[in-house]
Amino acid sequence: MVDIPKPSARIELLSRAAHPGLMDAATDPDLLIVLILANLMSDRLWHIRDQILSRVDPTGRDLAPNSQVTHEMLEYIDRHFTHDFPMGTADRVGLLNLQDERDRLGAEPVDRIKAQLWRHVTRRRSDGLLTPALDIFPVLERDQLPLYIYNTIDGLHAMSRLMGHKKHRPMGVTVCADEATLTTSLATILHGISLVDAFMVGSPGHYTTLLQKDGQRFWCNGKPEYFDQAGWQRLTNGPDAADPLAEFDRRVPYADRFITMYGTLVLDGRPSTIPSEQLDRFNADCRAFFGIELPPFRTLRHQDVTFIPSRATTEQLKRFDTLTSAKEVRSLLTELAASDELSVFGKARYCYRDVSVLAPGAYLANCLRGPKLRQAAQEVDGVEAALDRIRRIAGDVSIYGRRERIAMADEALLFDTGDDVDRGLLLLSLLLASPGIDAEAKRAMQLIATEEGTFLNLGDTILDVATLTQTDAAVGPTLLRLSVDELTAI
Numbered sequence: 001m002v003d004i005p006k007p008s009a010r011i012e013l014l015s016r017a018a019h020p021g022l023m024d025a026a027t028d029p030d031l032l033i034v035l036i037l038a039n040l041m042s043d044r045l046w047h048i049r050d051q052i053l054s055r056v057d058p059t060g061r062d063l064a065p066n067s068q069v070t071h072e073m074l075e076y077i078d079r080h081f082t083h084d085f086p087m088g089t090a091d092r093v094g095l096l097n098l099q100d101e102r103d104r105l106g107a108e109p110v111d112r113i114k115a116q117l118w119r120h121v122t123r124r125r126s127d128g129l130l131t132p133a134l135d136i137f138p139v140l141e142r143d144q145l146p147l148y149i150y151n152t153i154d155g156l157h158a159m160s161r162l163m164g165h166k167k168h169r170p171m172g173v174t175v176c177a178d179e180a181t182l183t184t185s186l187a188t189i190l191h192g193i194s195l196v197d198a199f200m201v202g203s204p205g206h207y208t209t210l211l212q213k214d215g216q217r218f219w220c221n222g223k224p225e226y227f228d229q230a231g232w233q234r235l236t237n238g239p240d241a242a243d244p245l246a247e248f249d250r251r252v253p254y255a256d257r258f259i260t261m262y263g264t265l266v267l268d269g270r271p272s273t274i275p276s277e278q279l280d281r282f283n284a285d286c287r288a289f290f291g292i293e294l295p296p297f298r299t300l301r302h303q304d305v306t307f308i309p310s311r312a313t314t315e316q317l318k319r320f321d322t323l324t325s326a327k328e329v330r331s332l333l334t335e336l337a338a339s340d341e342l343s344v345f346g347k348a349r350y351c352y353r354d355v356s357v358l359a360p361g362a363y364l365a366n367c368l369r370g371p372k373l374r375q376a377a378q379e380v381d382g383v384e385a386a387l388d389r390i391r392r393i394a395g396d397v398s399i400y401g402r403r404e405r406i407a408m409a410d411e412a413l414l415f416d417t418g419d420d421v422d423r424g425l426l427l428l429s430l431l432l433a434s435p436g437i438d439a440e441a442k443r444a445m446q447l448i449a450t451e452e453g454t455f456l457n458l459g460d461t462i463l464d465v466a467t468l469t470q471t472d473a474a475v476g477p478t479l480l481r482l483s484v485d486e487l488t489a490i
Contacts, residue, residue, distance in 0.1 A: 003439035007365040007487045014362035017347035022148035026113045026204035029264040037348035038152045039185035040329045045153045078224045080171035085133035090146040092162045098143045120205035123253045150177045158399035176222040180207040183220045195317040200259040217289040244292045255296045263311040271306040353405040361486030367429040370410035381436030424454035424465040446483040452476035
């Protein structure tokens with residue numbers, strides 16, 4: 001980035017949590033835990049919970065995974081959310097240049113993940129399942145990837161704006177990782193399934209989740225395929241039974257990672273943050289459901305695993321079991337994040353896009369590497385050109401609905417909308433990424449969002465972002481303050 005310092009290690013890690021993409025989550029699977037926690041902070045998720053419960057006969061609200069509630073939840077997701085296939089994502093959202101990801105994340109992890117995705121798609125082709133919508137070989141050959149961003153429920157809802165003027169526009173647009181995190185999030189507040197029992201197994205190419213409570217289990221292989229225990233047994237028992245190992249492997253080839261609310265384990269030699277006893281428990285749950293030991297657990301038996309402290313404790317996770325609203329979740333996460341902002345609890349507040357976080361430079365760092373932002377900034381040769389780009393944003397409402405939450409620059413550009421705080425962040429990002437503005441001028445820039453409005457201090461003048469006109473000073477208690485210096489905060 002032109003004349004802009006590289007983010008500090010802390011800011012970089014938090015910026016990944018703010019808007020995690022496929023490569024972020026493949027490199028750091030804990031980000032799927034972060035997404036689940038951020039979902040629980042959303043009023044929209046709890047509203048969907050109430051809608052689902054309203055469709056269930058009160059006498060059928062058995063809080064078990066095989067209950068009517070579970071089936072209604074999965075049918076609700078299937079009816080109201082559209083699964084986006086890779087080339088649809090490429091068309092609607094864009095393409096990611098993998099060299100940019102190597103520069104940010106390192107060549108070894110990016111090349112390893114690219115090879116895993118290549119193998120995953122090759123497997124689909126050999127099985128006769130590679131439709132044009134799934135065929136990413138052409139973009140991988142160009143060292144690119146569909147621009148997958150894994151979203152909270154609010155981000156998924158915003159994605160429906162890209163579906164045009166369909167008669168029945170979906171409530172949200174998902175990919176498999178979204179379906180795994182959304183299903184897990186909803187199940188915990190619909191059933192009282194404890195976060196300590198949340199378990200996902202998958203690979204960078206596909207994620208699935210197993211729900212478990214009181215010995216009852218339900219496997220969600222992504223929209224629209226779900227299995228209760230009886231359904232899986234019908235598939236794998238009887239005279240025409242399919243082989244359970246082959247059936248799992250066909251759906252989740254090359255599974256190499258376990259994700260729990262305690263932490264994660266990837267079969268690449270990294271230490272496990274899932275405690276050994278919890279890993280054994282999840283293995284037993286999977287054996288009880290599938291009737292076999294899953295391939296990644298078989299692989300695990302032949303590896304020496306180092307265990308390090310988990311990302312969250314049972315005591316911490318159990319505190320979520322009794323919460324009854326998004327507001328209560330937000331309060332608890334704020335408390336848990338206070339002792340460690342780089343914990344999954346701290347990162348969840350960035351994923352939720354809370355403007356009151358301690359290191360808002362994470363938002364700026366994320367914006368400055370956004371492909372859409374970087375492209376738009378190439379056309380900005382000065383302040384007036386940046387202001388003109390802001391004027392062309394059609395909508396004036398944030399996709400997150402409140403000024404206390406902030407949209408990234410690429411989101412404002414993609415969805416063509418943003419409130420004054422969103423627009424202020426986009427404006428600052430455009431100016432900082434512009435090749436036509438000198439370093440001294442960039443160092444003088446400061447964005448200030450207050451309860452009264454959002455203002456950009458350019459050193460010699462102050463702009464009111466709402467009107468894009470000059471003003472005297474920012475007024476009111478400060479919600480957010482951003483400058484280049486925030487990128488290097490330790």
